[in-house]
Amino acid sequence: MCSDPSSLEGFQWLLCYLTTAKHMQFYGSFGIVMLLLVVTVPFIMVFGFLGALARRSGFAPFRWFGLGYTSMVRGVPDIAFFLFVPIALDQFVEFSRHKIKCSDSTEPIYQGNDFVVCAAAKMPLGSAPQFFHEAWGFTLAVVAFAIVFGAFAANTIHGALMAVPKGQLETARAYGMNDRQTFWRVHMPQMWVYALPGLSNLWQILIKATPLLFLLGIEEIVYWARELGGAKTGFFTYPHPDWRMWYFMALLFFYVFLTWASQKAFIWLEIKLARGMTSRTTGVRA
Amino acid sequence: MKKLIIAAAVSALAAGAAFADTVRLGTEGAYPPYNFVNDAGEIDGFERELGDAICASAGLECTWVKNDWDSIIPNLVSGNYDAIIAGMSITDERDEVIDFTSEYFPADPSGYMAMAGSSVDVSSAVIAAQVNTIQAAHVASSGATLVEFATPDETIAAVKNGEADAVLADRGYLDKFVAESGGELIFVGDGIIIGGGVGMGVRESDSELKGKLNDAIAALKADGTVNKLIEKWFEGMTGPY
Structure with missing residues (x-):
């Protein structure tokens, strides 16, 4: 049916247009956004926990490192970090591989403007x-x-650990628990209730930050929306005027739906976690 | 993810043994008829066909990479791909940062495109151009007000929605928009030659690849392939080589 698009009209044309291979790549890129969210969150939590624990550490250099990490990332614009980290990391990896795999190479790596490593690196x-x-x-x-985002999470978790009432920890001690037991059995489970509002907020910000992938040259939904929406001349099988507004509107609905659904999920989780705790300390309606 | 990375590393090594001579060609994919992404999601256009012909002639295994125009030179220099083939005019300014092959497309006159019925004085109007292009540099030095955009498509949109009075771009790119606008869009004034011919960009340290590409371009000019492709993609133009 779609073999001769120029003969099609109206709804049929639109149907064929919306199912081109290029549009399939657009639909697939929604998966990239979801994949990023799913893959990143565990890393964010690990970075967050390590950062928070470092800030509470009894060993001063860890404490300085934790404080340095959270304040530095929080104090620098996200975009600057997103541009810096991938380039720096990429060059660091290639630089190291060059030193290992091509140790006999005498060519300098930085040749004027060029960053040149051997082919194997x-x-x-x-x-x-x-x-x-x-x-x-x-x-x-x-x-x-x-x-x-790990730095933001570290801050939230650090604050939540501080927010657990001292009396709870003292009671745990009175029952004869040691430091480790107090932390894992009393401190951590209660910490979640205080951390969750902050973490849910962070999740919403993370969803809205995913278009930064576009900035890193990854073809996610914003890239495809701009590419597909732009005016197309007769060089294309499906010429059309500037339709970017419609494509961006579709993205708008996607993001609103995603944040709305996660809000629902977090409210459910907050109620569940606050079970058995007084609403006076947690502020959660149970 | 870790598994994926290991898998990537392993098969990258395996693939490396099979084709030692893979050349990655970077293009913008948004500048028809030079290069664009067609509805099948593939890179298409004059430079796609020419690039494939060059690689075949030079005996190179080539893959295509899309990259935004504004970062196309930095990403060549940092080694994300090995050559730029993206309608890039050879200029002294760019030549300081990268090297160019010999030209495969003659100096294309640039034209001002505006809405029909508007009176545009190109020396003082608001002119749209794509960032980092010879046209943007020309507007900046002409006394007109320059508004820059990241993609060529946005420069056209700016004229249509009144944000700019006219757009300055290669005639080869604008021709189709004028022809299909049904008289809504027109050229203002004559075409002006701003830059030199169009060539492929390579890293300055990569003279071996530059030599191979130059030989292939010379061979394709001699046997008429370049002329044929120019005539196919650029309506009403005769191949000059």
Whole structure:
């Protein structure tokens, strides 16, 4: 049916248009956004916990590191970090690989403007299929997201650990629990209730920050919306005027739906976690 | 993710052994008829066909990479791909940062495109141009007010919605918009030659690749392939080589 688009009209034309291979890539890119969210969150939580624990550490250098990490990332614009981390990490990896794999090379790595490593040190190799280049770019993006959002999470978790009433911990001690037992059995489970509002907020911000992938050259939904929406001349099988507004509107609905659904999920989780705690301390309606 | 990375590394090594001579070609994919992404989601256009012909002639295994125009030179320099083939005019300014092959497309006259019925004085009007292009540099030095956009498509949209009085771009790119607008869009004034011819960009340290590409371009000019492709993609133009 779609073999001769120029003969089609109205609804049929639109149907064929919306099912081109290019549009399939657009629909697939929604999966990239979801994949980023799913893959990044565990890393963010790990960075967050390590950051928070470092700030509470009895060992001063850890404490300084924790404080340095959270304040530095919080004090620098996200975009600067997102541009810096992938380039720096990519060059660091290629630089190290060059030193290991091509240790006999005498060519300098920085030649004027060029950053030149030997062919075997390229990450991924120049001959690798495009998929691996994209997977590598995606990995760099995940690291950048994890570092930045991990710092916010560290702050939230640190604050939540402080917010658990001292009396709870003292009672645990009175029952004869040691430090470790107090932390895992009393402190941590109660911490979640205080951390959740902050973490849910962070999740919403993370959803809205995913278009930054576009900035890193990853073809996610904003990229495709702009590409597909732009006016198309007769060089294309489906010429059309500037339709960017409609494409961006579709994205708008996608993001609103995603944040709305997560809000619902977080409210449910907050109620569940606050069970058995007084509403006076948690502020959650149970 | 870790598994994925390991898998990526392993098969990258395996693939590396099979094709040692893979050249990654970077293009914008948003500048028809030079290069664009067609409805099948593939890179298409004059430069797609020419690039494939060059690689075949030079005996190179080539893959295509899309990259935004404004970062296309930095990403070549940092090694994300090995050559730029994106309608890039050879200029002294760019030549300081990267190297160019010999031209495969002659200096294309640039034209001002505006809405029909508007009176535009190109020396003082608001002119849209794509960022980092020879046209943007020309507008900036002409006394007109320059508004820059990241993509060529946005420069056209700016004229249509009145944000700019006219757009300055290659005639080869604008021709189709004028022809299909049904008289709504017109050229203002004559075409002006701003830059030199169009060539492929390579890293300055990569003279071996530059040599191979130059030989292939020379061979394709000699056997008429370049002329044929120019005539196919650029309506009403005769191949000059």
